[in-house]
Amino acid sequence: MNNGQVYFIGAGPGDEGLITEKGIRALVRADAVLYDRLVNPKLLLHARPTAEFIYVGKFPKHHTLRQELIQEEIIRYAKNGQTVVRLKGGDPGVFGRVGEETQALDKAGIAYDLVPGITAGIAAPLYAGVPVTHRDYGASFAIAAGHRKKETEGELDWQSLAGIETIAFYMGVNNLQQITDQLLAHGRSHDEPALIIEWGTTGRQRTVQASLATLALTAKEASISNPAITLVGRVNHVYETKSWWERKSGFGQSYIVAYDEHYNEGIQQELQETGANVLVYPHVTSIAKPSPTNYWHDVTSICFEDAQAVRHWIVWLRECNVDIRQLRAELIVRTELAAKQLEQFGLSSMQDDTREAEVSLSGLPGTEQIGTTTHTYHPMSHDCLAKQFGSGERQTVHFPTVASVSFFMDSLRQGGIEWVADYIDAICKDREVEPVVKPYFAIKEEEHESDLVRRSWQSGESRDRTVRAVYS
């Protein structure tokens, strides 16, 4: 068997948009993904639901052993002919130990690609409003490790480092006193500004400014912890208390939007624009099950529970070689969207909530119709959701439609995370959604901040997009 290809991909510093297109392309193809602690878990949703996801941040603390185990795992998957993605926070070449991993692959004769990422030492300052170089303040920039793991790694060359105008220290929060002592001993000034950016580029971003003389104490008082970048240099003069990122209206907000094929894309995009962290749950792939009948032209009445059922029915007609003009069935719909979807195919229907039909079709999970759909939930989708709840924090979930409630509940069950239901406050986008949600969640009145969601929901823009997608 041929060896599989390995991709080392930079996942960026935290904001899920800061990964490269090339990185996403490799993720989409991956059979196995090995990922680190600081990688945004939402990026894993780009990979197929059938891929294997291996969290290597949990491997033994002992660094040498951990590193060897990771290398062995990558080689094992690649030797099985699988496409492997090794997903690393920031850029794989910056304190990412990628050199050791590629060396092991070279030895094993396995081919690999290296895909750069956006490194935290540049991105976190930028999200705090500070560019690492500036015509007025600094034209040289260095990246340095704030602490060295082993005795043998030796000391940094402080003399040379102190000659660089801007310095980004990684992994340095527990070592700030030593860092500032050394810089001061090598000629930097006491009142030079420094910045610490914790959880840069995420909704948890926190920034603390101090002078070199007061940095260690200020960070301690603010209980700054990892991950954080310490930026030293006169460029910090451009820092203002709240950066462009922290000023965004949705900064620090988290939203969960229950999946609905018509609405979530539009809602997600609009909320993300505001800087909010948005999770659409579940991440689902739906495919039509085999056609429930071969005799579509003989069926006298068909009922469509939703728009997806219409789309799958069109697929079945094609598979069974039935020309739409041969049909004599009466078409009944339960929702307006289903009617609209039929209209797109030139078919008129009758909306009736009670009439039974010879064949009843539904695209929703957990329904007992004759013709249904298979839904595959992305396994990492459950992890992403569970993470949002952290240590028992309540979360608001927006339910745009009745269908979204079915998907949400079915996925919670399949993911074995029904416990989150106790911590959910539901916002219903429509009166008809409320009675469906009530048995499961506490209902919350809509707040002003979710106006955007409502507007997007009403715009129907995403609905048009879906219809177009069916045609293309």
Ligand code: SAH
């Ligand atoms: N390869 C990564 C760095 C890995 S070392 C990169 O290129 O960014 C881990 C260190 O990176 C952390 O200790 C912290 O100093 C820094 N770091 C990673 N993500 C960060 C973030 N979102 N905000 C601030 N610092 C971060």
